[in-house]
Amino acid sequence: MSRTSLPLPSDRKKIIRQNTGDVTDKHSRTRRSVLWRWANTLGPLFGLALVTGLFALSEELRPIFFTGGNAKLILTQTVIVAIGALGMTLVIVGGGIDLSAGSVVALTSVVAASLLVQSVPPVLVFFLTVLTGALIGLINGSVITLLRMMPFIVTLGMMGIARGSAKWLGNNQTVNPEANGLNRIMEPENPLELFPLPTGVWIAVFLAIVTMMVMRHTVFGRYVFAIGSNEDTARLCGIPVQRQKILIYTLAGMFFGIAGVMQYSRLTQGDPTVAIGLELEIIAAVVIGGASLNGGSGSIMGTMIGALIMAVLKSGSSQMNWPTYMQEIIIGVVIILAVALDRFRQSKMDR
Amino acid sequence: MVLSSLSDSGVATDPSVPRLRMARVAKSFGATQALRGVTLEVAPGEVHTLIGENGAGKSTLMKILSGAYRADEGTIELDGEPFVPRGPLHARDSGIAMIYQELNLVPDLTVEENIMLGEEPRRWGVIQIQKLRSRARAALDQLEHAEVGLSTPVYQLGIAEQQLVEIARALIRQPRVLIMDEPTSSLTQVDVERLFLVIERLKAQGVSVIYISHFLEECQRVCDRYTVLRDGASVGSGELASASLDQIIRLMVGREMKAIYPRIEHALGEPVLSCRDLRGRNKPKSVSLTLRRGEIYGIAGLVGAGRTETLRTCFGLDAVRGGVIEVGQEVRTRTTPRERLRQGVGLLSENRKEEGLLLNQSIADNLTLTRFEPFSRGGFISRSRQVAVTQEWIEKLGVRTAGPGQLIGELSGGNQQKVAIGRLLHHDASVLLFDEPTRGIDVGSKAQVYRLIGELAAEGKAILFVSSYLPELLGVCDTIGVMCRGVLQEARPVSEWNEPDILAVAVGQEENH
Numbered sequence: 001m002s003r004t005s006l007p008l009p010s011d012r013k014k015i016i017r018q019n020t021g022d023v024t025d026k027h028s029r030t031r032r033s034v035l036w037r038w039a040n041t042l043g044p045l046f047g048l049a050l051v052t053g054l055f056a057l058s059e060e061l062r063p064i065f066f067t068g069g070n071a072k073l074i075l076t077q078t079v080i081v082a083i084g085a086l087g088m089t090l091v092i093v094g095g096g097i098d099l100s101a102g103s104v105v106a107l108t109s110v111v112a113a114s115l116l117v118q119s120v121p122p123v124l125v126f127f128l129t130v131l132t133g134a135l136i137g138l139i140n141g142s143v144i145t146l147l148r149m150m151p152f153i154v155t156l157g158m159m160g161i162a163r164g165s166a167k168w169l170g171n172n173q174t175v176n177p178e179a180n181g182l183n184r185i186m187e188p189e190n191p192l193e194l195f196p197l198p199t200g201v202w203i204a205v206f207l208a209i210v211t212m213m214v215m216r217h218t219v220f221g222r223y224v225f226a227i228g229s230n231e232d233t234a235r236l237c238g239i240p241v242q243r244q245k246i247l248i249y250t251l252a253g254m255f256f257g258i259a260g261v262m263q264y265s266r267l268t269q270g271d272p273t274v275a276i277g278l279e280l281e282i283i284a285a286v287v288i289g290g291a292s293l294n295g296g297s298g299s300i301m302g303t304m305i306g307a308l309i310m311a312v313l314k315s316g317s318s319q320m321n322w323p324t325y326m327q328e329i330i331i332g333v334v335i336i337l338a339v340a341l342d343r344f345r346q347s348k349m350d351r
Numbered sequence: 352m353v354l355s356s357l358s359d360s361g362v363a364t365d366p367s368v369p370r371l372r373m374a375r376v377a378k379s380f381g382a383t384q385a386l387r388g389v390t391l392e393v394a395p396g397e398v399h400t401l402i403g404e405n406g407a408g409k410s411t412l413m414k415i416l417s418g419a420y421r422a423d424e425g426t427i428e429l430d431g432e433p434f435v436p437r438g439p440l441h442a443r444d445s446g447i448a449m450i451y452q453e454l455n456l457v458p459d460l461t462v463e464e465n466i467m468l469g470e471e472p473r474r475w476g477v478i479q480i481q482k483l484r485s486r487a488r489a490a491l492d493q494l495e496h497a498e499v500g501l502s503t504p505v506y507q508l509g510i511a512e513q514q515l516v517e518i519a520r521a522l523i524r525q526p527r528v529l530i531m532d533e534p535t536s537s538l539t540q541v542d543v544e545r546l547f548l549v550i551e552r553l554k555a556q557g558v559s560v561i562y563i564s565h566f567l568e569e570c571q572r573v574c575d576r577y578t579v580l581r582d583g584a585s586v587g588s589g590e591l592a593s594a595s596l597d598q599i600i601r602l603m604v605g606r607e608m609k610a611i612y613p614r615i616e617h618a619l620g621e622p623v624l625s626c627r628d629l630r631g632r633n634k635p636k637s638v639s640l641t642l643r644r645g646e647i648y649g650i651a652g653l654v655g656a657g658r659t660e661t662l663r664t665c666f667g668l669d670a671v672r673g674g675v676i677e678v679g680q681e682v683r684t685r686t687t688p689r690e691r692l693r694q695g696v697g698l699l700s701e702n703r704k705e706e707g708l709l710l711n712q713s714i715a716d717n718l719t720l721t722r723f724e725p726f727s728r729g730g731f732i733s734r735s736r737q738v739a740v741t742q743e744w745i746e747k748l749g750v751r752t753a754g755p756g757q758l759i760g761e762l763s764g765g766n767q768q769k770v771a772i773g774r775l776l777h778h779d780a781s782v783l784l785f786d787e788p789t790r791g792i793d794v795g796s797k798a799q800v801y802r803l804i805g806e807l808a809a810e811g812k813a814i815l816f817v818s819s820y821l822p823e824l825l826g827v828c829d830t831i832g833v834m835c836r837g838v839l840q841e842a843r844p845v846s847e848w849n850e851p852d853i854l855a856v857a858v859g860q861e862e863n864h
C-alpha cells in the first residue's frame with residue numbers, strides 16, 4: 001500500500017496552507033512571482049550574454065569572434081534550427097513532442113531538389129516542399145489524436161518513415177539540381193560584412209515574429225497553451241482539442257518543410273542523410289528557451305534565443321579550435337543547466 | 352492461521368482487553384480542527400462501523416491509526432499496550448491493515464505477486480517462487496476463495512476478485528485490525544454478500560475489523576458495534592442491534608442550520624433543461640429532472656451515487672447510453688461540451704485543480720477561455736481589452752489577486768473557485784451545472800458563493816447544484832432531488848425536506864425495505 005488513495009485530507013491540508021499563507025505574505029509572494037516571470041523571459045537572454053561574454057574573455061578570439069562577418073555566419077547557421085524550433089515550440093507548448101523533425105527536414109530538402117531537377121519553377125517548389133512537410137505533420141497529428149497514441153511513439157515512427165522515404169526518393173544519393181533561385185536563400189553575399197543578411201535569415205525573423213503574434217494574440221495561440229496546460233480543462237471549456245492538435249502538428253510540419261528548403265539551399269543539393277539528430281538540437285533550443293516538456297509554457301522569443309545560444313556555442317568552440325567532442329559536451333551541460341534553472345524557478349513559484 | 356500466529360507471537364486474546372482503544376484523539380490542519388477528541392474502542396474479533404457524514408473526520412481518524420498522520424493529542428492502545436504509529440510502515444508492522452476505497456493493486460502483476468508484494472520470500476535476493484506461491488495460496492484459502500487463479504494477472508479480475516486479492520494481501524501481514532473504507536461502493540449485490548462472508552470468517556479468526564460505509568443497512572447486517580463521528584468528535588457509540596437507523600441518522604446530523612445562507616427572492620420560469628430517464632456508461636442509471644429558469648435545483652446523495660456523472664453526462668463530457676436531454680427547446684442528447692457551451696450550458700468541475708482550471712496560466716486566460724469574442728476579431732485577441740474585461744470580473748467577484756496576469760495556481764482555493772465561476776459568468780451561460788462549488792474553500796468564500804448563486808437565480812439563470820454538504824443544499828436550493836446508486840430517487844421542494852429524510856433516501860433505506 002504505497003499509494004494513499006484518499007485524496008481529501010491531504011488536499012485539504014494544502015488548501016489550508018494556501019489560505020493561511022494568503023493573508024500574511026500574499027503581497028510579497030505576488031511581487032516575487034512577477035520577478036520570476038521576468039526571469040522567465042530574461043533567463044535565456046542572460047544565458048546568451050553569458051555564453052558570448054565567455055568567448056570574449058579570450059584575447060585571441062575577440063578580434064575574429066566579434067565581427068560582422070562572424071555574426072552573419074552564426075545567424076545563417078541558426079536559420080534551420082530556428083525555423084524548425086518555431087514548429088517545435090508550438091508542439092511542445094501544446095503538450096506534445098515531434099521527433100520526426102530532422103528526418104522531415106532531410107526529406108523535404110530532397111523533395112525540393114528532386115522537383116528542381118524536374119525543372120519545376122522555384123517558387124512552386126517552395127510551396128510544394130512546404131506542403132510536403134505539412135502533409136507529414138497532418139499524418140502525425142491525425143494518428144496521435146484519432147488513434148490516441150503517444151506523440152513520442154508516432155513521431156519516432158515517422159522519423160524512420162521520413163528518413164527512409166528521403167533515401168528512397170534520392171535513390172540513396174544526393175540530388176543535385178542546376179543553379180536556381182532557391183540556392184541563393186542561404187547564400188552570404190558579402191561574407192565579411194554583417195549586411196546584407198541572407199534572405200533565409202530574414203525569412204526566419206519574419207516567421208518568428210508571425211509565430212510570436214500567433215502564440216500571444218490569437219485564439220489559436222491561447223488554445224495551444226490551454227491544451228498543453230491541461231487537456232481536460234481545454235475539453236471542459238469547449239476547445240475542439242483533436243482538431244487543434246492536428247492543426248498544431250500540421251503547422252509544425254510546415255515549419256519543418258520550410259527548414260527543409262533552407263537545408264537544401266545551404267547545401268544547394270538534396271541530401272537524404274543530412275540533419276540526423278537535428279530534432280534533438282531543435283528540442284534543445286526550445287527547452288533552453290524556457291519551454292516545459294510538460295506543456296503549457298514556452299515562448300518564441302525564448303526559443304529563438306535558445307537556438308542562438310547553441311549556434312554561438314558551436315561557432316565559438318570551433319573558432320577556439322576545441323575538438324567537436326568538446327562542443328558536444330558543452331552543449332549537453334548547457335541543456336541540463338538551463339532545465340535545472342527552470343526547475344528551480346518552478347519550485348520557487350509553487351511555494 | 353491468523354489466530355495461531357497471533358497466539359504464537361504472544362499477543363493477548365483476552366476479550367476483556369480491547370484490541371484497539373483510541374482516546375481523546377485530536378488533530379488540526381492549520382486553523383481547521385479536523386478531530387476534536389474522538390474515542391473509539393474495538394474488541395478482538397469485533398466488526399465495528401465508523402459512521403459519519405462526509406467531512407466528519409472518519410478518514411482523518413483512520414489515517415492517524417494507519418500512520419499517515421500523527422495525532423496532536425490523545426492516546427492509542429493496541430491490545431492494552433500504548434501504540435504511537437511512527438509511520439505507515441510501522442503501523443503495518445504493528446498489525447494495522449487498511450483496504451482503501453480505490454484498490455491499490457499492480458494490474459500487470461499476477462495475483463500471487465500482488466498478494467506478496469513487498470513481502471516476497473527471498474534468498475540471496477532471488478524470489479523463492481514456491482514459498483511465495485504457497486503463502487499466497489494460504490492467504491486466499493483463509494478467505495475460502497480458492498477459485499481465484501494465483502497466476503492470473505490482476506487486470507483480468509473483476510472488481511470483487513481484486514478486492515479479495517487486496518484483503519489477502521492484508522492477511523499476509525497478520526493484521527490485528529483491518530480497516531475497510533467503503534468496501535462495497537463498487538460491488539454488485541452478489542459480491543457484497545460474498546464480502547460479508549469473508550468478513551464473518553475474519554471475525555471468527557479473531558481479526559478486528561473497522562468498517563466504514565455510507566450504507567447504514569449494510570453496517571447493521573455485518574457489524575457488531577458502531578461509533579458515530581460528527582464534526583470531528585465522537586458523539587455516540589453502542590451495539591448496532593439495539594439502535595435504530597433513525598437514531599443513528601439523528602446522531603450523524605444533529606446540528607443547527609446556520610444563517611450564512613442568504614435568501615434572495617427569485618421566481619421560477621419555463622423549463623430550460625430537462626432529462627428523461629438519462630443513462631450513462633455506468634452511472635447515472637436513471638435520471639429524470641426538469642430545471643426551470645431561476646431555479647436552484649440541488650442534487651444530494653452519497654459519494655459514488657452518480658451525481659457528478661449526471662452533470663458530466665448532461666454537459667456532454669461523459670457518454671450517454673439512453674434517455675433524452677433537452678436544453679431550451681432543443682432536444683440534443685448526444686453532444687460535446689463545445690456544443691453545450693454554445694447552448695449556454697456551463698459546468699463547474701468538482702475537481703478544480705485537475706480539471707477545472709489551467710493552473711499555470713493567467714487569470715485572464717482562465718476566465719475568458721470559453722469566450723474570447725467580446726475582445727477578438729478574426730481570431731486576433733486584443734490583450735489589453737481581455738485584461739480590462741478580466742479586471743471587471745475580478746472586481747465584481749471580489750477575487751483577491753495581484754492582477755489579471757497572475758497565474759491562477761498562485762491564488763487560494765476560494766479565489767480560484769471565484770475565477771472558475773467567473774468563467775461561466777463571462778460565458779453568460781444560462782444553465783449552470785455546479786459540482787461541489789464550495790469544496791475546499793474557506794467559510795468566508797463559501798458564504799460569497801451562496802450569495803452569488805442566489806443572485807444568479809434572481810437574474811434568471813438556472814442552477815443544478817451538486818453537493819455532499821446537506822446544510823448548504825437545504826439553505827440555498829428551491830428543489831432537492833436525492834440520488835442513490837445511480838438513480839435520482841425523488842425531488843421535492845426544499846420545504847418538504849430535512850436532513851434525516853434526505854439521508855434516509857440517500858442510503859437507500861426506503862428502497863431496500
